[in-house]
Structures are given as structure tokens and as C-alpha cells.
Amino acid sequence: MLQKRHSLADEPHLIVRSLDVTYGLGTRSGGHAHPWHQLxxxxxxxxxxxxxxxxxxxxxxxxxxxxxxxxxxxxxxxAARLRTLYLRPELCGPQPEQIGVVTVSPLLSELILRATRQGMLDGRERADAALATLILDEFRQSGAPPFQLPQPRSAEARRAADLIADGDVTGTTALARVAGLGKRTLERRFRDETGMGPAQWRCRRAFLAAVEQLAAGASVKAVAAAAGYASPSAFVAAFRRAFGVTPGRYFTGA
Incomplete structure (x- = not known):
């Protein structure tokens, strides 16, 4: 299907824009924001x-x-093929105000593909409006095991997070001392601001790095060793306890 041509006069009636592009390994977009919601x-x-x-x-x-x-x-x-939908906030009804991961069902994948082939969806067109409605309905029903690394908000807790990332300080007691907080205060700050304690946050960060390494082609054995696990099976078991799925299932979305 060819993309439809639109003029400046059509702009107020567009409800969905799209992007379909392939990026190479290591590409970064740089910090940016959009006036429309983005999937x-x-x-x-x-x-x-x-x-x-x-x-x-x-x-x-x-x-x-x-x-x-x-x-x-x-x-x-x-290397990844990116298909992104931009949805006009005022014309798409109430939508989640928080960032979040969703599983793309076969139906949602086909709907996204259809939208990107068209380029833009015009709310005046019955077929376009129906396609946008289907996309939003299928999106609202989607869910996924959480794989995110929340960042603490306070300056002291962020300092502790930076120390964990640098790997220079180990142990919650030493981490609290360098960050300028008591151990219990640091633990409370992390739980209040990230939903997990410093040790759990460190583990979650290691998992995030592990997934990136696996995506880049590293073996489970190498990733497990880099994350400090005695064996690949121990790493896989810990991953499953944390996120409810094995690394392999996370990559396939099963």
C-alpha cells in the first residue's frame, strides 16, 4: 500500500503518524521529546x-x-528495524500517563505494519479512524513482564546509584558511607524511590546489562560470568525469579 499524500490543510485531522527505519548496532538517538504520544x-x-x-x-x-x-x-x-507510531494526544482519548512496556501481539504487529505502510492516519477517513481505534484497543490489552531499571530521585540516592554503576564500591554499608547516608536511610530511600533496595537494584542493573550483552551476541556463559554468577544455570534461574521468564523467553516474547 502506497503512503497517502497530505497537505498542510490536512494536519489538524491527522491522528497517527508513523516511522519505519532500520538502524545499525550502537546507534543512539540522543535525548529528545515529542509533542505526540509514541509507541x-x-x-x-x-x-x-x-x-x-x-x-x-x-x-x-x-x-x-x-x-x-x-x-x-x-x-x-x-541492528534493529524500528516501527514507531506517534498518536495525537487530543484526538486519541485518555491514554496512560506513565511510560511502560507492552507485548506486541500478532494482531498489534500487523496493525502497526499497516499504519507504517500508510504513513499517516486521517481521522476524517473511516478506514483510518477504524485502524487507529483497533491499534488503541489492542494496545490497552497488552502487558509484559517488567524489565526496567527505575532511577532514584534524591541526590544522595542518585550518588549511590552512580557508585553502583561504576562498580567501585560494594556492600550497602560502604555504599551508604560514601553517599553520605546511614545504611537504613539509604535502604529506605531506594525502596521509596525505586521500589527496591540497593542490593536488588544492583542485581536488576546487572540483568539489564546482561540482556544488552546477549542482544549484542554474547553467550549466556560469558554474560553469567560477567554478572558474577557461578554458572549459566544459576544466572538463568535468578533471571527467572526476578522477571518470571528465562532470558530466551524474554527475547522471543513467549
């Missing part, structure tokens, strides 16, 4: 999306809902 979908490959509040890993079969106005940076962990 970021990699139909092939793996990407990581980071905001000031956290990071999300998206293998093929998963998409990320980014509300209008939210600054984000997309990192293509592997």
Missing part, C-alpha cells in the same frame, strides 16, 4: 530506551509507550 516498537533487533526516571530493554516483540513530552534516548543494542 516505540522494534520489529527486529533489540534496543534500550532511557529517561531521567529509568531504563527499559526492548527485544523484538515488545514495545514501549512513551507519553507526549517525555524526554528519552534510544540506544540500538543490535
Amino acid at each position: 516505540i516498537y522494534a520489529s527486529a533487533g533489540v534496543l534500550t530506551v532511557r529517561t531521567g526516571n529509568g531504563a527499559w530493554v526492548l527485544p523484538a516483540g515488545r514495545a514501549l509507550w512513551v507519553p507526549a513530552g517525555m524526554a528519552h534516548d534510544v540506544h540500538f543494542v543490535s
Whole structure:
């Protein structure tokens, strides 16, 4: 299907725009924001999306809902084909105000493909309006195991997060001392601001890095060793306990 031509006069009636492009390994978009809601979908490959509040890993079969106005940076962990929908907020009805991952069902995948082939959806066109309604209905029914790394908000907790990322300080007691907080205060801050303690946050960060390494072609054995696990089976078991699926199932979306 050929993309429809639109003029400036059509602009107020457009309810969905789309993007279909392939990016190479290591490409970064840089921080940016959009005035429309965005559904970021990699139909092939793996990407990581980071905001000031956290990071999300998206293998093929998963998409990320980014509300209008939210600054984000997309990192293509592997070569990936990106299919993105931009939805006009005032014409699409109430939508989630929080960023979140969704599973792209076979139906939603086909709907996204149809929309990107058309390029734009015009609310005056009955077929376009119906397609937009189907996309939104299928999107609302989607869900996915959480694979995100929330970032703490306070300066002291962010300092601790940076220390964990650098790998220079190990142990919650030492981490709290360097960050300028008591151990219990640091643990409480992390739970209040990220939903997990410092040790769990460290583990979640290691898993996020592991998924990126797997996407880049590293073996489970190498990734498990880099994450500090005694064996690949121990790493897979820990991954499953944390997210409800094995790394392999996470990549396939099964």
C-alpha cells in the first residue's frame, strides 16, 4: 500500500503518524521529546530506551509507550528495524500517563505494519479512524513482564546509584558511607524511590546489562560470568525469579 499524500490543510485531522527505519548496532538517538504520544516498537533487533526516571530493554516483540513530552534516548543494542507510531494526544482519548512496556501481539504487529505502510492516519477517513481505534484497543490489552531499571530521585540516592554503576564500591554499608547516608536511610530511600533496595537494584542493573550483552551476541556463559554468577544455570534461574521468564523467553516474547 502506497503512503497517502497530505497537505498542510490536512494536519489538524491527522491522528497517527508513523516511522519505519532500520538502524545499525550502537546507534543512539540522543535525548529528545515529542509533542505526540509514541509507541516505540522494534520489529527486529533489540534496543534500550532511557529517561531521567529509568531504563527499559526492548527485544523484538515488545514495545514501549512513551507519553507526549517525555524526554528519552534510544540506544540500538543490535541492528534493529524500528516501527514507531506517534498518536495525537487530543484526538486519541485518555491514554496512560506513565511510560511502560507492552507485548506486541500478532494482531498489534500487523496493525502497526499497516499504519507504517500508510504513513499517516486521517481521522476524517473511516478506514483510518477504524485502524487507529483497533491499534488503541489492542494496545490497552497488552502487558509484559517488567524489565526496567527505575532511577532514584534524591541526590544522595542518585550518588549511590552512580557508585553502583561504576562498580567501585560494594556492600550497602560502604555504599551508604560514601553517599553520605546511614545504611537504613539509604535502604529506605531506594525502596521509596525505586521500589527496591540497593542490593536488588544492583542485581536488576546487572540483568539489564546482561540482556544488552546477549542482544549484542554474547553467550549466556560469558554474560553469567560477567554478572558474577557461578554458572549459566544459576544466572538463568535468578533471571527467572526476578522477571518470571528465562532470558530466551524474554527475547522471543513467549
